[in-house]
Amino acid sequence: MKKKLMIAGLVAVLVLAIAVPLAMAANQPSPSTIPYGQSQFQEKWPKLTDSQKKEISDIQQQIKGLQQKLIDKYQSFGLIDKSQANIIKDHINDMYNYMRNGGCGGFGMGMMGGYGYNSNNTN
Incomplete structure (x- = not known):
């Protein structure tokens, strides 16, 4: 009896582990419904x-x-x-050229939520 309860509990946990992410994914908007997404911009x-x-x-x-x-x-x-400044300026120029040609830029906080690679930045 104890073994059956344990198996039933394990099955229930597995079902929830699969069902919850699927239900959450179903509620996410598709890329075509995001109001200010990159695809609409382009x-x-x-x-x-x-x-x-x-x-x-x-x-x-x-x-x-x-x-x-x-x-x-x-x-x-x-x-x-000077080396760091040149690298940053090159990146600025690359982003400007990308946006000038119709690329989408400037939305959001960027990669890493705006914290960059420096692990000392914490909130």
Whole structure:
């Protein structure tokens, strides 16, 4: 009798272990229903007028300039060295070029929830 109860309990746990994740996944929106997802951005980008695209590009260019200016300040204050500054600036240029060609960027906190690779950043 004890053995039957143990088997029944184990079966119940296994059923729940399978059923709960499946039920949770069923409630997740599909990529086509996410209101501000990357796919919608890329679908709508070609529909913008040239002047709208230029306006966005101009703002992106200003942001790029400010980001690079900030990196220069970090370097001048000794927070980072020249090599680190160049790596960061290269990344800024790559992201600018990606967005300039209709890529989606700037949404969310990025990889690692905005904490980057530095394990000392905790909340």
